[in-house]
Amino acid sequence: MKNKLLVLLTVVVLLFSLTLPVFATELKMVTFSDDFKTLIFNDETYSRINSNNKIYHFGSIYDYEFNIGEYEEGFYYEYSDSYTDIEVEEKFEEKFFCDLTEEQKNSVIDIDIVDLHNNQILFDVSIYYKDGSVLQVNYMRDDYIAKYNELLKSNDNTKMYLDLLFETEEDVLIFEKGDLNLGDKEKIDVNDISDFFDIVSYSDDETLNIYGGMLIIVDSDYYFVDINSPKYAKEEYFDLYSYSYVEAYKINNEELCEKFEEDIDDFYNDSFNYIYDDELLEGLTKILLTIVFLVLPLALFVLFLILWIKSKEKKYKKIYFVLDVIAVIQVILFFVTNHFMFK
């Protein structure tokens, strides 16, 4: 018996030790310049970029398993004085190790670094100072900054796709900006917009994604809003409804518009089995509310009226009467509410 236990224990320990490499971590050194304007990692220099909220944080177009319901930010670490207090996200194996100068340690209490695309091109860094302030900046690898600026400007060959959280890469409709066949600039009243979706631009090597524009739907026409145009480029985050009018270009490529319509319909009736149809939903709601707040009280009114008439016991007659009164009040309230709601 003892021997069997010993063998079992040995097997368990061996199996456990085989799993250890899974948890093995590879420390990577990160340093900053004195003024925190540059970051050095893996002998590569990263500089701060502007318009950091234009970066599309949901990974590359082929990383959709991360997008649907489980957005993974990558892995990050926390720096502290002792260098030993490092927290690691469970699913990821790599972690960063930050080496600050004495002067930096005097003013900084904590630093969080997130590799936004899991490819060491773009880091989202939060620097917590001892005075309580927080600096949140993005650092991009120097060799990508030119590519990033080019993406922001965009041209007819810029690759784009509609942000509809597609499940597989085969579903993604990729087009070039030139394919949109844009018309003249028009001023669109935001109150006329029935729906809108983000358009994502990505670099040729698929390493960088940014918010390249917005698709807006006015009646059945499709328009493109260039959110990186000089008019909107200064905004850190493009908020459609913060404007009364937006400048947009009509998309004249009808075939592309039909494909957009198909994809949008699929999005609303997608594999989550979420039925989103305004008219159907409103119709169903009206039926359900009418049943509960009109039909049911009327039925109960009739029932308890009959019981009130037939009942010989005073104590029950009282309760039936009260129920009838409440039913009548409910029916009246239903009609009054209906009147004011749909006035």
Add this chain to the structure above:
Amino acid sequence: MLKKVLKYDLKHVFKYWWIGAIACFALATLGGVGLKIDDMSMEKELPIVINIFSGLSIIIALFGFVIFSTFSEVLVIIRTYKNFYSDEGYLTFTLPVKRSTLLVSKLLTSYIVTCVTLITALFNFFIMMCIPYYKDIFSRDTIIAIKEFVRDVICEMGVPYFIFYVIEILVIITLAITLSMLVILLCMSVGSLIAKKGKIIASFALYYAFTNVSTSVIFVYMTVVAPALMSWLNDISDANFNIVLALLLSVLIAFLLMICTLAYLAQYRLLDKKLNLQ
């Protein structure tokens, strides 16, 4: 007669309730100390044992609130069960008291105990927050901020509507508490009828089944109804919005009142005609 019956019901419940209240107060104080230590650890490094203590005391304090609330409700349920469904019920139903009086007394006891428990829990939570943050809580800025917030809310909806909404919300809460007690009573009554042995288990099973079914129905309902309702409310003009909201709350009150009355009727009928303690 109601006052006497209510007095005895409340006396019986509060005989043990105060133990839970004091325990909750003690845990809340402990939690407050834990929060204070946690606050201090932001400025200077403290030994790990103290950090563990502060973390644990906060968690235990929060658990304390939950356990205290549950304990209060359980006291009311036990009192009701013993009074109606156990051997003591033989005495209860031979007293010169109407069945409706007994039932109303239990409902009032449940309502009073729930309100007192809620006030006590809130007070204890306030104590817990005061220990670390008393300077911020009692500062002039906080009082000004609260005044401004209340003033803004009242200004936006107008004083009459504000008072009306407060009354409606209090009525809805009252009806919800009453309904939940009636459901428990109904489950106990039906459980006592259908099971000769294991009445408590039968009551639990019925309550569990009812809760699951009602939650599912409400969930399905809200999933379908809520988006459309929100869309309709968005389309209402500002002039009509307050009226519509007040009316919607009134409709909800009427609905809850109807359900409560139906449940009361069912429970009363069971007590009156069907409950057989033999």
